[in-house]
Amino acid sequence: MSQQHNISTKGIATIIGASSLGTLIEWYDFYIFGMLAKIISTQFFPDGNATAALLSTLAIFAAGFIVRPFGALVFGRIGDIVGRKYTFLLTLVLMGGSTFLIGLVPSYKTIGMAAPALVLLLRLIQGLALGGEYGGAATYVAEHAPAHKRGFYTSWIQTTATLGLFVALGVIMTVKFNMPEEDFVSEWGGWRYPFWISILLVIVSIYIRMRMNESPLFAKLQHECKTSTNPLKESFAHKGNFKMVLLALFGAVMGQGVVWYTGQFFAQSFLENKANLDFEQSRTIMLWAIAFATPLFLFFGWLSDRIGRKWIMMIGMAAAIFSYRPIYQHFLDETDVKKWEAQAVGEPSIKHDAVKNSSDSVIISSVKFEASNGAKYTQVNTDTLFADQSKAIASAKVSYKDKHIPSNTYWRFVFLVFLQILYVTMVYGPIAAFLVELFPTKIRYTSMSLPYHIGNGVFGGLVPFIGLLLTTSFPSDPLVGLWYPIGVAALCLVIGVLYLRNKIDEDVTD
Numbered sequence: 001m002s003q004q005h006n007i008s009t010k011g012i013a014t015i016i017g018a019s020s021l022g023t024l025i026e027w028y029d030f031y032i033f034g035m036l037a038k039i040i041s042t043q044f045f046p047d048g049n050a051t052a053a054l055l056s057t058l059a060i061f062a063a064g065f066i067v068r069p070f071g072a073l074v075f076g077r078i079g080d081i082v083g084r085k086y087t088f089l090l091t092l093v094l095m096g097g098s099t100f101l102i103g104l105v106p107s108y109k110t111i112g113m114a115a116p117a118l119v120l121l122l123r124l125i126q127g128l129a130l131g132g133e134y135g136g137a138a139t140y141v142a143e144h145a146p147a148h149k150r151g152f153y154t155s156w157i158q159t160t161a162t163l164g165l166f167v168a169l170g171v172i173m174t175v176k177f178n179m180p181e182e183d184f185v186s187e188w189g190g191w192r193y194p195f196w197i198s199i200l201l202v203i204v205s206i207y208i209r210m211r212m213n214e215s216p217l218f219a220k221l222q223h224e225c226k227t228s229t230n231p232l233k234e235s236f237a238h239k240g241n242f243k244m245v246l247l248a249l250f251g252a253v254m255g256q257g258v259v260w261y262t263g264q265f266f267a268q269s270f271l272e273n274k275a276n277l278d279f280e281q282s283r284t285i286m287l288w289a290i291a292f293a294t295p296l297f298l299f300f301g302w303l304s305d306r307i308g309r310k311w312i313m314m315i316g317m318a319a320a321i322f323s324y325r326p327i328y329q330h331f332l333d334e335t336d337v338k339k340w341e342a343q344a345v346g347e348p349s350i351k352h353d354a355v356k357n358s359s360d361s362v363i364i365s366s367v368k369f370e371a372s373n374g375a376k377y378t379q380v381n382t383d384t385l386f387a388d389q390s391k392a393i394a395s396a397k398v399s400y401k402d403k404h405i406p407s408n409t410y411w412r413f414v415f416l417v418f419l420q421i422l423y424v425t426m427v428y429g430p431i432a433a434f435l436v437e438l439f440p441t442k443i444r445y446t447s448m449s450l451p452y453h454i455g456n457g458v459f460g461g462l463v464p465f466i467g468l469l470l471t472t473s474f475p476s477d478p479l480v481g482l483w484y485p486i487g488v489a490a491l492c493l494v495i496g497v498l499y500l501r502n503k504i505d506e507d508v509t510d
Contacts, residue, residue: 015144016156018212019137022092022205023157025198026133027164028171029099030126032194034061034265034464035168038272039184039191043107044115051472058465060120064127065461068453071131073232076446079136080231084143084445088136089209094129096202098122103195107187131457135449142436143444148305154432155301159294161428162421165264166290171197173283231446235439241447244438249451251500252434255317255492256427257460258485262324263420264290265464266481270328271413274471274478275335278402281410289417293425300429308502309430316426317493324482327416332478334409340375376404459488 033040041053071091079087102122108115138157145153175190184190213219236242264286271282300312333339405413431452439447467481474480 012144012153015212016141016153018208019088019141020156020160022088022209023133023137024160024164024167025201025205026092026095026130027161028168028201029095029198030064030130031165031168032099032172032198033064033102033123033126035172035268036191036194037061040119042185043187043191044105044119045108055465055468055472056116058468060116060123062462062465063120064123064130065457067124067127068131068457068461069450071128072135072449072453073131073446074128075132076135076235076449077231079132079139079445079449080443084136084140085209085212087445088133088140089206091129091132091136092202092205092209095126095133096198098125098129099195100199103192109187127457131449131453134452135445138432139436139445139448142433143441150436151304151309151430151433152298152302154436155298155429157432158301158425158428159297161260162264162290162294162297162424166287166294168194169283169287169290173280173287176279231443234443235447235450241439241443245447245451247495247499248435248438248448249455250492251496252313252427252431252492253451253455254459255455255489255496256313256431257456257458258463258488259317259320259427260424260456261460261463262320262482262485263417263424266467266485267417267420269464269467270331275331276403277335278404281404285410285413285417288414289421292414292418293421296422296425297429300425301433304430304433309434310496310500310502312430313427313434314493314496314500316423317489317496319426320420320423321486321489321493323419324486325479327419328479328482330416331413334412335403335405337403375406375409376402378402 037057038054041050041057045053045056075087075091078090099122102119105115105118105122134157137160138154141157142150142154171194172191175193176184179190182189234241236245268282268286271277271285272279275282277285304312435448435452436444463485466484470480470484471478
């Protein structure tokens with residue numbers, strides 16, 4: 001009984017802090033892979049086709065999301081039988097260890113196809129671990145929180161995914177800006193440091209979590225010998241409970257998942273690869289937007305305790321559906337080099353590099369432009385002159401890179417990304433409390449984890465990969481990748497509006 005007393009009197013701030021820190025670190029571990037995808041594609045795949053290598057890297061990135069539901073089943077079952085505390089300790093060790101090991105895998109040039117195979121294996125372990133982490137942390141905090149503050153207290157957990165992204169961006173940029181570019185992208189260069197740093201963060205979090213007690217509601221079930229003996233069967237074979245699992249997935253979580261990954265991953269990828277902004281601007285735009293928007297997770301969690309969860313999430317999805325294409329069209333319009341060329345000032349700086357081999361010569365011209373409004377970019381002209389006269393005389397390609405937008409445009413971009421993360425805070429801030437309240441304590445870890453990780457891991461996690469795949473398949477429409485998240489969110493919006501209740505009338509605890 002003394003243990004139960006200690007649990008009930010422990011400060012909620014400590015509970016939230018310990019749970020959130022571990023979850024933040026797991027998100028950090030998970031996201032550094034996606035942020036470094038372009039470099040990773042050059043390290044772990046053969047040269048020759050940059051697009052294919054990037055697609056392969058994003059496929060490995062997506063694989064980590066796809067296995068998250070299996071992690072939810074495995075660790076959800078353990079969490080409902082053994083307890084919340086030890087289960088998410090285990091997931092933290094698996095996540096941190098696999099992230100550290102990714103940083104130790106030699107490149108394709110050194111070990112061939114074993115390199116992407118090892119990275120895929122470690123990425124799958126990451127996905128399994130994350131599948132067990134979130135449900136444990138959200139459940140643990142919710143089971144300490146009074147019903148009238150559950151949305152606010154669990155919203156602290158909701159900030160960790162975005163803060164993990166923020167920390168990952170910050171670490172990568174700090175490392176990159178403190179060494180030459182060639183050192184950062186070399187085989188054993190600075191891009192590996194964020195993977196290695198994660199092991200230190202994990203050790204700190206494990207120490208903190210080891211000092212935590214079990215959640216009071218689960219401890220009470222253990223004391224009364226009422227824990228579930230088969231949480232998988234009780235969660236999915238029971239018709240009423242399985243109906244709630246499906247409603248949670250198709251009426252809330254899959255739409256929340258695509259909005260989350262569009263606002264924070266698709267946005268970064270688009271600014272870097274479609275708008276072709278330079279590294280610093282594309283990353284700092286995301287950093288500023290995340291910093292401004294993160295407190296809104298707490299606001300919408302708090303608000304959901306007062307007006308209910310449903311309509312906050314539904315309005316967030318609707319806003320995303322109707323504004324995504326105008327926002328991304330603005331990104332394209334403001335980085336259109338044809339407009340900039342009309343405002344060019346001075347003489348462009350031109351640099352020529354020639355590369356020869358036995359069959360042809362390649363002449364690369366780098367032309368640096370600056371417009372009167374302060375916009376800058378580099379135009380790269382690649383001309384291939386074939387030695388074999390039966391071939392075409394020349395093949396020319398023009399590409400644009402390292403675009404640098406002026407200050408007023410830069411802050412408009414920050415605002416537009418902020419808007420997207422505002423939608424994220426609306427759909428994601430209340431979701432933990434919403435899921436916790438759907439299911440009884442003895443099968444809560446399993447029941448809430450599965451729809452969450454299918455919605456986020458499968459529907460949401462595929463946003464970057466499907467977006468690039470659609471863009472590659474339909475190159476005439478640079479915004480075609482947005483139809484996937486828009487379509488998923490629209491379907492979820494219809495189901496949610498028709499079938500979700502705005503408030504749970506009773507507190508489900510047993």
